[in-house]
Amino acid sequence: MAVAFGAVGFSQAQAQPRAQGLDVWVNPGHSSSGKSYVYAGRAAFRSDGDTFAVHDDEKDGYGVQLFVHATKKNGAGRGCGGAGCSPAPPVFLPPPCSALSGEPCGSGGDGASARGMGPAVKVPRGPEVDVERTGRQRLPSLTGLRFFLALPVLVSHLLVDVAPFADADVHTALYPSQTLAACAVSGFFVLSGFVLAWTHRPGEPVRAFWRRRLWRIVPAHVLGWAGGVAFFALTSVSALPDGVPTDCGPRFGMISLLLLQGWTPGTALDACFNSPSWSISCEMFFYALFPLLVAAARKIPAARLGLCWAALAAAVLTLPLTALTVAAPALGRGVDLGRDSMWLCYFFPPMRLAEFMLGIITARLVAAGRWPRVPRALLLVLPASAVGLAPLCPPPLRYGALGAIPLALVIAHLALADGCETPRPLARPAFVALGEASYALYIIHWPLLLAFRYLLGYERAFTIPTSLALAAACAVLSQLTALIVYRFVERPLNRRFARRPARTAPGPAGAVGGPAPEHAGPAA
Known part of the structure; x- marks a missing residue:
């Protein structure tokens, strides 16, 4: 599995942390094609090195939480701010350590990008990201x-x-x-x-x-x-x-x-x-x-x-x-x-x-x-x-x-x-x-x-x-x-x-958690 981080329009005033965020994408497979990635959600964070949780606070989402360790320096679009600032394209990179990817911890953990998937970006090590256990995008x-x-x-x-x-x-x-x-x-x-x-x-x-x-x-x-x-x-x-x-x-x-x-x-x-x-x-x-x-x-x-x-x-x-x-x-x-x-x-x-x-x-x-x-x-x-x-x-x-x-x-x-x-x-x-x-x-x-x-x-x-x-x-x-x-x-x-209670992400203090509502068939 690969994880991608892309910065989206920081606000002009860095004192407004709630306006900051990262777009997080995940690749459940091993393809190096960017089109294989699925959108996992918007992640809010408070300071460099925070563990954040992708969450979906819409009224009817399919999302559950995906915990990733990252900093606001990840991704393109730094300094973009103010009215009319358009989101930067996502930056794709393999995870520092992923049980699903088959890579041992420390192998490829410097965050170097996969071939054809954007520039290399340094990502601090963090907890394993298992898309089957914790991460789903809206459907x-x-x-x-x-x-x-x-x-x-x-x-x-x-x-x-x-x-x-x-x-x-x-x-x-x-x-x-x-x-x-x-x-x-x-x-x-x-x-x-x-x-x-x-x-x-x-x-x-x-x-x-x-x-x-x-x-x-x-x-x-x-x-x-x-x-x-x-x-x-x-x-x-x-x-x-x-x-x-x-x-x-x-x-x-x-x-x-x-x-x-x-x-x-x-x-x-x-x-x-x-x-x-x-x-x-x-x-x-x-x-x-x-x-x-x-x-x-x-x-x-x-x-x-x-x-x-x-x-x-x-x-x-x-x-x-x-x-x-x-x-x-x-x-x-x-x-x-x-x-x-x-x-x-x-x-x-x-x-x-x-x-x-x-x-x-x-x-x-x-x-x-x-x-x-x-x-x-x-x-x-x-x-x-x-x-x-x-x-x-x-x-x-x-x-x-x-x-x-x-x-x-x-x-x-x-x-x-x-x-x-x-x-x-x-x-x-x-x-x-x-x-x-x-x-x-x-x-x-x-x-x-x-x-x-x-x-x-x-x-x-x-x-x-x-x-x-x-x-x-x-x-x-x-x-x-x-x-x-x-x-x-x-x-x-x-x-x-019928909603799940919010859950706090494991990791450093200040981690952000979120609810995960869901719907299913005619009866769910």
């Missing part, structure tokens, strides 16, 4: 990706489950959108494992982790559950708009509130109160096991991570096939599996664990600099092919498994792209803002859709243009509601209860 592209994973779920529920079309053939033609939505949920599981592993802080108490996870998911879940309870209590409907019966009694209400749908055959299929919350039932199972899973993942030698990833990918594709052993009449509506078979391959939490673990190992591969380069064209072709080839695959594979592997490749590519100077469309502020509210959109849209359709009249059907216009209006209403829920419910509670 805004993954936040933007969350919106595009939640969107297919919303669209599928709008066009298939709410069913506003008068033409039954149009309704039937839209059934394949369910496969796209299922692949998106699978992508959420992989993304959840990736981000939790990426932001993991070794040594953090397990109870503290679980407490943050609960505060992250429970408030919006309770809000969505309450909306569903209110809808079914006030309307007394016994079926969805497309005719699928529901059985939403008090027993199912408690199962849904406690997020036990995935463990109860049939409950998740009944769309009781808040249908999408079944996936949060799976996430709760993942969170319970995560401390053990990430500890085990960290013990895997870097050279064997690729083999482990391949084994998990094979498990993702083969485990759902066990549902074929359960014989039952097909559910219909584009679902070629029986009730119990569908529960086993899609809703049952242990069956989805391999996707979450795939995300954990993907994060380790990226952090260790061992993720292979995947052509961008392939990143577009593989997810599209997974959806397009779904009708030719065994039915259990159509509900999530096909999307996990292509989306794992996309997630790793976006994580790497966030550290390069390449264009990053998903990192634009608009997409990041939508991504931040993606969990609220995912968890509260179902009761909104049911209420919207009920007000229109369950018995009414509409022409294609009118149906699409109504669906668009309902989608906009759902998104606006999600933004409000995120702004006034999720974010205040997360800041109050």
Whole structure:
């Protein structure tokens, strides 16, 4: 691993230490190309020789702390100050001593720059820098990706489950959108494992982790559950708009509130109160096991991570096939599996664990600099092919498994792209803002859709243009509601209860520490 320091615009008055800082970049691999570096954050320091901690004090960052020993003399741009001072380019150099780089302490420790990576800069010796243990950069592209994973779920529920079309053939033609939505949920599981592993802080108490996870998911879940309870209590409907019966009694209400749908055959299929919350039932199972899973993942030698990833990918594709052993009449509506078979391959939490673990190992591969380069064209072709080839695959594979592997490749590519100077469309502020509210959109849209359709009249059907216009209006209403829920419910509670406490860097007095908030899949 290599570390890079670049000074950024010192203020005119050196008496303002808070205006001083260093940009810190890290290279998880061994490439001498500057484009292999990823941005670790802005580091503030108080005096020469201080140990500083890169930290991210944004409201929704993926950063954790990276401790580096350095002085303000490192990097270019010294003396730059005043209004209009532009940041100097980063200076790349290998670390004085790094366990990951394979260089022994004292070898190359004078801070001489790597070939083609900027001028030599003297760096005082300091503690080892382990990017897998302490340093991660923000990943805004993954936040933007969350919106595009939640969107297919919303669209599928709008066009298939709410069913506003008068033409039954149009309704039937839209059934394949369910496969796209299922692949998106699978992508959420992989993304959840990736981000939790990426932001993991070794040594953090397990109870503290679980407490943050609960505060992250429970408030919006309770809000969505309450909306569903209110809808079914006030309307007394016994079926969805497309005719699928529901059985939403008090027993199912408690199962849904406690997020036990995935463990109860049939409950998740009944769309009781808040249908999408079944996936949060799976996430709760993942969170319970995560401390053990990430500890085990960290013990895997870097050279064997690729083999482990391949084994998990094979498990993702083969485990759902066990549902074929359960014989039952097909559910219909584009679902070629029986009730119990569908529960086993899609809703049952242990069956989805391999996707979450795939995300954990993907994060380790990226952090260790061992993720292979995947052509961008392939990143577009593989997810599209997974959806397009779904009708030719065994039915259990159509509900999530096909999307996990292509989306794992996309997630790793976006994580790497966030550290390069390449264009990053998903990192634009608009997409990041939508991504931040993606969990609220995912968890509260179902009761909104049911209420919207009920007000229109369950018995009414509409022409294609009118149906699409109504669906668009309902989608906009759902998104606006999600933004409000995120702004006034999720974010205040997360800041109050779900953030890590600031940690002080080890080393000389005056070290600077910082918080490390994180987000994960639809449920994190």
